[in-house]
Amino acid sequence: MLTGMSSDPENQIGVGTPDAFQRLWTPHRMAYIQGEGKPSGPGAGDGCPFCSIPARSDEDSLIIARAERVYAVLNLYPYNGGHLLVVPYRHVADYTELTADETAELAEFTKRAMTAVRTAAGAHGFNIGLNQGAVAGAGIAAHLHQHVVPRWGGDANFMPVIGHTKVLPQLLAETRRLLADAWPV
Template structure:
């Protein structure tokens, strides 16, 4: 029998994830800055908020629901939704903290690579669309296996508070400041 005879529906198996519908419909998502976790976290202790480092305009926090061990987020203190809403100073510090985060995670866990990015808007996959945050997800060769794909289970080798402490201890006391760029020579 030709597997392509009936089109894609006869070739591909279906993988249903009905538990995701609550997420898609927004159950339990914050509705404003009064219940936004990224607005509430800075008022917590570093341990309780899983904060790795605090900057002037942004902070670095361990993801409470990580894709991989050491999954960090760089978050502006200001409650803004879009990257274009950031000031130049916030953009610079967000970038500098992301670079530092990558170096620290490589130092403490030997990450082979990273997925760096932000989802802008709920349609783009942002879990908390109203407060911008950039993900720094460490990756290792072979880290995607059957456990998360078929078993719906993530295997994390360390409890979050221990991971937070390890990263916070390795975070430089005085990370390099972002270097402002000049607009270039006048023409």
């Protein structure tokens, strides 16, 4: 029997039976949970997705904007709609390994990301941060990336608390197009 279901056999809902939205499915998260797309080692040639993303088209890779030393890309497993990452092209794991020029461009792109999200979606605030190392929560610790997570008043609804998931009302390709169009030059 599924959790939260009636103990009355006549009211039980089985697999494949319509359930009036009593179950919430987020199958795309399984790739993240299982570690798909994570590098096999610390080197740039170890399957790092942040090293391979720039070789594809902006639309296919969900890149919003590119600069000389960094690029902005949508997070495949976002905390909120419009959650993006600012990533140096160079494969470095730690913030202290960035050159002065990379640090400056990372900061400038973070500002532009905030401006684009405010323009495209009216974000009220942001969570911005770097998770340094796996113990600090970095999903891909071998390649530095800065999170820019837009926030809106009331965006912490029942879903994260009860369902341990976020509801994103828009496809990532559409979010990418809106943010790319709003990206300041």
